[in-house]
Amino acid sequence: MSATATVSSKFQIAIPKEVRERMGLRPGQKxxxxxxxxxxxxxxxxxxxxxxxxxxxxxxxxxxxxxDRF
Structure with a gap:
């Protein structure tokens, strides 16, 4: 899988859909x-x-x- 994202002027990125789906991420998840x-x-x-x-x-x-540490 190869996906890219662009860093915004506020240093934010959006996780590409295929990555979110593969990782099982949901809104609000850390x-x-x-x-x-x-x-x-x-x-x-x-x-x-x-x-x-x-x-x-x-x-x-x-x-x-x-x-137990010295």
Whole structure:
């Protein structure tokens, strides 16, 4: 897939339709811009409800916290 957008004078862009549809973006949804060496990655920010419980059953044994650091 190859799509382009033009940066406006206010530094805004419109995400092309084919990209919005492929990513499943909807109006009002937040996206994160992650700078890479050769460009920018745009990823949707998940809603709390979407990720709630995803670590259920995880084993915290061996977990290191700030108190373990030197």
């Amino acid at each position: 996206v994160a811009f992650i700078a890479k060496l050769d460009g920018v990655m745009i990823v949707p920010v998940p809603e709390r409800e979407d990720i709630q419980g995803m670590a259920r059953g995880a084993n915290p044994e061996g977990y290191r916290d700030r108190n």
